[in-house]
Amino acid sequence: xxxxxxxxxxRNNAQASRYExxxxxxxxxxxxxxxxxxxxxFTHTEVGAEHExxxxxxxxxxxxxxxxxxxxxxxxxxxxxxxxxxxxxPAYADLT
Numbered sequence: 001x002x003x004x005x006x007x008x009x010x011r012n013n014a015q016a017s018r019y020e021x022x023x024x025x026x027x028x029x030x031x032x033x034x035x036x037x038x039x040x041x042f043t044h045t046e047v048g049a050e051h052e053x054x055x056x057x058x059x060x061x062x063x064x065x066x067x068x069x070x071x072x073x074x075x076x077x078x079x080x081x082x083x084x085x086x087x088x089x090p091a092y093a094d095l096t
Contacts, residue, residue: 003028003054010063019064021056029056031064031082039074045081061085065092 008021008028018030028051032044042064047056061082068075075095077083086092 003051003056008056008059010060012064012067019060019067021060021063029060031060031079033064036076039076040068040071041076042079042082045079057081058085062089065095069095 003023008023011020011022013020013030014035016030017034018032020027021029027048029047030045031042032046034041034043045057045061047054047060062085065075065082065086069092075082075086075092077086077096086096
């Protein structure tokens with residue numbers, strides 16, 4: 001079953017230190033982070049195996065980076081997926 005990533009909910013689950021894409025109560029993808037003064041260190045991005053290849057990783061990365069930009073913080077892309085996403089989307093280069 002294919003999912004439209006933009007139809008999913010998005011939230012910053014600060015208790016779990018991760019940005020999440022969810023369908024109701026089910027978390028389909030997340031970007032784990034560590035908040036530090038003035039910056040957000042992304043450490044891991046994960047998409048459920050049954051949803052790989054549907055653009056969910058890119059969607060959670062896009063929305064998480066947009067939220068960090070809105071907060072005024074910088075990004076440390078320690079996660080390989082987030083780093084690759086930022087390389088493919090140079091509009092986020094100012095966040096590092």
